[in-house]
Amino acid sequence: MSFETVDVWVEGAVGWLIFNRPESGNAINAQMFLDLEAAWAQLEADDTVRVIVNTGNGGAFQTGLDVRQLAKDKEALRASSRQTRDFELRMTSWHCGVTKPVLAAVNGTCAGGGLHFVADADIVVASNTATFLDPHVSVGQVSAFETIGLLKKAPMESVSRMALLGAHERMTAERAYQLGVVSELTEPEELRTRAASMAAEIAQHDPTQLAALKAMMWSALEKP
Amino acid sequence: MSAITYEHLIVERQGPVGWLINNRPDVRNAMNSSMRDEFADAWTELDNDPNVRVIVHTGEGRDFQTGVDVSELASDGVGMERYRQSMEDFDVHFTSWHQGVWKPVITAVNGICCGGGFHWVADADIVIAASDAQFFDPHTSVGQVVAIEAIALMKKMPVEAVMRMAFMGKYERMTAERAYELGMISEVVAPEKLRQRAQELGETIAKNSPAAMAATKKALWGALEAGLTDACKEGAKHLVSMWGHPDQNEGPAAFAEKRDPQWAPLNPES
Numbered sequence: 276m277s278f279e280t281v282d283v284w285v286e287g288a289v290g291w292l293i294f295n296r297p298e299s300g301n302a303i304n305a306q307m308f309l310d311l312e313a314a315w316a317q318l319e320a321d322d323t324v325r326v327i328v329n330t331g332n333g334g335a336f337q338t339g340l341d342v343r344q345l346a347k348d349k350e351a352l353r354a355s356s357r358q359t360r361d362f363e364l365r366m367t368s369w370h371c372g373v374t375k376p377v378l379a380a381v382n383g384t385c386a387g388g389g390l391h392f393v394a395d396a397d398i399v400v401a402s403n404t405a406t407f408l409d410p411h412v413s414v415g416q417v418s419a420f421e422t423i424g425l426l427k428k429a430p431m432e433s434v435s436r437m438a439l440l441g442a443h444e445r446m447t448a449e450r451a452y453q454l455g456v457v458s459e460l461t462e463p464e465e466l467r468t469r470a471a472s473m474a475a476e477i478a479q480h481d482p483t484q485l486a487a488l489k490a491m492m493w494s495a496l497e498k499p
Numbered sequence: 500m501s502a503i504t505y506e507h508l509i510v511e512r513q514g515p516v517g518w519l520i521n522n523r524p525d526v527r528n529a530m531n532s533s534m535r536d537e538f539a540d541a542w543t544e545l546d547n548d549p550n551v552r553v554i555v556h557t558g559e560g561r562d563f564q565t566g567v568d569v570s571e572l573a574s575d576g577v578g579m580e581r582y583r584q585s586m587e588d589f590d591v592h593f594t595s596w597h598q599g600v601w602k603p604v605i606t607a608v609n610g611i612c613c614g615g616g617f618h619w620v621a622d623a624d625i626v627i628a629a630s631d632a633q634f635f636d637p638h639t640s641v642g643q644v645v646a647i648e649a650i651a652l653m654k655k656m657p658v659e660a661v662m663r664m665a666f667m668g669k670y671e672r673m674t675a676e677r678a679y680e681l682g683m684i685s686e687v688v689a690p691e692k693l694r695q696r697a698q699e700l701g702e703t704i705a706k707n708s709p710a711a712m713a714a715t716k717k718a719l720w721g722a723l724e725a726g727l728t729d730a731c732k733e734g735a736k737h738l739v740s741m742w743g744h745p746d747q748n749e750g751p752a753a754f755a756e757k758r759d760p761q762w763a764p765l766n767p768e769s
Contacts, residue, residue, distance in 0.1 A: 342751070356742075362728075362735040412707040412715055415750030415760070417741045419718040419734030426719060427727050430682025431655035435624040438715050439603045440700075441707045454682045497726035 297333025339388025394424030524560025
């Protein structure tokens, strides 16, 4: 099955989920909202897929909800609001209960809701040109889920700083690497190749063991 | 202008930024009983002032803060008992976190920050430091247990570094550079530029929605009290609390019209 807003394909044991609205910074519109849930489900169900790589087409990785687009689709807006209120989002692999290892490959700007996909991945690599910011408070919005996810995994002060400075400061790829938000930086043109080779290496491991390991490590974050 | 007179603190305003400055430089800004009381008042005063959008905390003189003024505690006959009781009950009021301040707080560490001084590193949202700042925790070297400030720090940064400071006591100091590498602080500044940089940061943050920042801060600090899923569920309440708030329309409108947003003032009661 193919999707309008995300590219999904399988190469060897590696499944790819690629944001594909490059003209809009890969922001999530009503259609992508639906496509993401279906795409994660498809890759999870495909037995040939052992590891999933998540990246973006174009200059940005992911820039969060396309609020303008979403507002035009009343039904999608209602669904999104309900999922937010009840914390029943279906955007990331963690939300969708994916049991396979997920590697995020941040190819450019990662803003606001884009941070969901960094916080909820198992491994994060990035282009050395990638930047991270959380503009929510600069447009009167609250930052919660993405930054909560990040602060459970990275030094909190850097997360608070990002949340409170909003659109007025970007974290560089280099700083994200120092802080352990990402574990490897590549030249922009080498990002996918590197992500593919890492994924292929992870795929050498026993899938049952990988799933058990993933479940155990994420459950450790559920303790206060 | 400050409504209250302080003996051991300086409370000032500079544009949207409220300044809280430790002012016992002759004793390295150590906290005695009355300074402790003044902290409670100063945080509340700045929190309640609608013109203050961001608070910066720093120290007068060479050092930021060196914990409790042990000489006074040990000698005045009242201080030690009062200190013990408040710690046993965890009934303390000297940091922004203790006082429920939901405005952004920047700590600007000048010089030495040791022992109880870590309270204000742990409890701030953003921490910057002068390049000559030094961090250490001498509690164990004087037969004391470090607890509250180290617990908070462990939740916010690599644990090994906090344990090392706790066990090494007065025999080792962490540099500003190392604190930056570890993500305990996010910026190292030339000592003479520290206050200027803190003011700039404060003014930048003051461009953001006060109500959205307060709700964000509640969500983030709440996350230290809960596991991931529960924290997100609690965070959802803070997120939803902004729905219908005028800032949620003002933000996108100002963006579209390429002008500075006019945010609604933060209600101190909220």
